[in-house]
Amino acid sequence: MATALGSPKEEQQCRIGGGGGGGAVQAIAMLGATAVTAQAAYRARRVPWDLTFVLFAYATLGLLFLCLSMYERLPPPEQEEENGDDDDDDGAVVRRRLKMAVWALSTALSVAFAWRVAAVMPAPALKAAVWGMTSTVVVAGFYVLFVYRPAAISSYSELDTCKEEETLPKLNQIL
Template sequence: MAEFSWLTVLGFMFLTFNSGMAIYRSNGDTGSILFVGVSYLDLVALFACLRIYEGLDQHSPRRGRVKAAVWALTTLLTVMFSYKVAEIMPLVVKLIVWAMATATTCGGFYAFFIHEEKQPQYMAVPAAAKTPADRHDGST
């Protein structure tokens, strides 16, 4: 794996500082401390999983498990932040927030696990359609 860049280190320092300040300013509210702590740990785990995923071979058996972990961590963040936002909204807006969270979660599941990337039709050229000049094996 490649080493961390200074920008990555700076970003994590900023995230850690802001999380620490949010906990400090929570005035001992257990719910707020838990929210900030779990969000922080979730983000760190998400970034670690993404880094691992990028480093895996295309055909690695671990790829599916890491992809599932990424989806689960993003879903947890989506649900947590949706709960916090919906908590202070009127009923109609709460329904919209939860509908968007559901659509995001389901869309992510579809994109990660169901949708298969297909090669465009114009890219697939049958071997018989190639002219002799296109062949590199020396045959005519």
């Protein structure tokens, strides 16, 4: 299979993170989150519920980053079919489990933050608004990850951002 980028290795690097720079961005993001968490944990050290919230949010965010990076490293579904990896569709099972983990972790973070924000809202209507927005985000996330299937896209490779010339006509067709 010939590609505009040259080798399949170059295409995979482009898909995973622009030549390997994605890992550095994630590491910097986690270092920033660690610094902010350490500062917040220090300030909350005398209030157990606040400290628990800070540590829960940090652990959940770390797990979310881990699941997302694992998902990004999976080959596209079409590539699994081309390589003959049809043993009970293990790639699809892993992909589905990682999607479930990402949704569960993002839901847990959303609910935790909504709980904290709603606790400081002065009016019941504002508390209801916070919970309503959080519920909308959770349900929309579930819909996008598990229910919605775009019909106009025939394969993941057509939406590969590294193939801009091939992608733009397909995206214009969708819009």
